[in-house]
Amino acid sequence: MAEIVIEHVTKRFGSFTAVDDVHMTFADGEVACLLGPSGCGKTTLMRMLAGLERPSEGRVLFGGRDVTRLPPRKRNVGMVFQYPVMYPTLSVAENLELPMRHDRSVSTAERKRRVDEVLDVLDLRPLAGAFIEQLDAGSRQKVAVGRAVARQSEIVLFDEPTTNVEVNAKLQLIRAFKRVTKRLKQTIVYVTHDQTEAMTLADRIALMKDGRIMQYDRPQVLYGQPTTEFGGWFLGNPGMNFIPAELDSRGIHAPILAEPLPAPASPPRGQLTLGIRPELVRMTGAPTEGSVGAILVDQAIGIAGRYLTKAKIGETVVKVNTDGRPPAALGGAVHLSVPRDRLMLFADGNRVS
Template sequence: MAEIIIEHVTKTFGAFTAVDDIDMTFEDGEVACLLGPSGCGKTTLMRMLSGLETPTKGRVIFGGRDVTRLPPRKRNVGMVFQYPVMYPTLSVFENLELPMRYDRSVARDERRRRVDEILDVLDIRHLSKAFIEELDAGTRQKVAVGRAVVRQSEIVLFDEPTTNVEVNAKLQLIRAFKTVTSRLKQTIVYVTHDQTEAMTLADRIALMRSGRIVQYDRPQVLYGEPTTEFGGWFLGNPGMNFVPATVSGGTISAPILARPLPAPGDLRGDRIAVGIRPELVRMAGIAGPDSVPAKLVDQAIGIAGRYLTKAAIGDTVVKVNTKGRPPAKLGETVHLSVPRERLMLFADGDRVPARFS
């Protein structure tokens, strides 16, 4: 059992709070990503899991064992960092084998079997006799990943291992990582600021902001059902639209709406907004049911034949992700409509439970 329990963990540096009262559980055998912008506290939390930092308050528990004040060597975890320490005088095979050499519980034949398995999983068997200095950065990180998991520690920690790898090698490394995690069933915590990595790799994502966990759930839930404006903005390229709204007489009005929405009876907040993903906004060249006129003010070619556009309804700019070329030229009028059942309501930055039709 390799469940990780974080009990009300706080880490302060003088007057600065880097991690603020985090209370959560990473389930046994899952891949969990800590995702968030620079400075949100994800690396500090990772360092407390590894034993490189000690919490100011709270406890860290691995598989029922309190490891809060144990040094890294007594936690039995594998770790991969942005700049892994490799041994240039050893071959790839020897670098992979090294963590097990001084473990008397692992026989020589078992060591070699494990290394052979990792070489095959990572598709680097042809490099087993190569020295580290002969490898590019992406392949070195593959070896670092292999060395972290080959010990078969129940827990493996990754701190932004692809940050310093060029794009093509990064994609290969992510594919290799996905293969490793699906095969070895270890509990993995992976730190990244790259949402594509997190959405690709994670069973669940812990979205962090200002030292706190904003939301912890499966990737599709974080994207489709954000609980905060921050979550809707941070996930997605581009992020969610948040259209300012007003509440009057039991209804909600906003520039994107052709008809008002019913307001929940307990709606409170100084700042109300209607949220909608850019790919859900419909853009047409002619008026249609429940559409509103807008001026096309910007467009850029995206990927897979999509266009990222912006249309202004008065002072409100709406992002639209369209299939194919927009139905008008810049400066011309387009007509926007939204599926009311996909709209989300936010008050002072937090999601308000509401469904519309």
């Protein structure tokens, strides 16, 4: 069992709090991504899991065992970092085998079996005899990944391993990583600032901001049901629309609404906004039921024949993803409508249930 439990962990550096009272569990055998902008605390949290930093407060448990004060060598974790450390005088196969050579519980035959398995899973077989200096950055990171998983430690930690890899090699590395995680059932914590990586790789994503976990759930839940405006903004390209709203006796009013929404049973306090994903907003050239008039102010060609457009309702800018060319030229009149049941209400940045 390799369940990771983080119990109210805080890490301070002087007066600065890098990780603030994080309390969560990474399930056995799952791939969990720590996702967030630079400086949010995700790498510091991972370093505490690795034993490279000690929490100022709280505990870390692996499979029920308290490892908070154990050094890295006693935690039995594999680690892959942005800049992989390789041995240039050894071949790819020898680099993969090296961490197992000093483990007396692993026989020579078992070492060979594990190396062969990793070579096949990561498509490194043609490079088995090559030396590190002959490899590109993507292949070197594949070797680093392979070396970490070949040890078959129950937990493997990845700290933004694709950051310094060019785009094509990065895609290959992500595909290889997916194969590894499906085949080798290890508990994996993967740190990234790239939402596409997180959405592609993770069973669950821990979204971080300012040292705190804002939301921890499956990727589709984080995208479709963000609990904060930050989550709606950070996930998505572009992020969610946030439209100013007001509440009175007739309900919730906003520029995107032709008619007010019913008021919640418990009226929320604070600054109200309505959130809606750009792909859920419908743009037409003529009025439709429930639509409001707007002016097209920007457009850009996206992928697969889609356009990312912006339209203004008064002073409110709304982002819209359209299938095909927008129904008007820049500066022209359009009409916007939204599925009312997909609108989310936020008060002071937090979603109202």
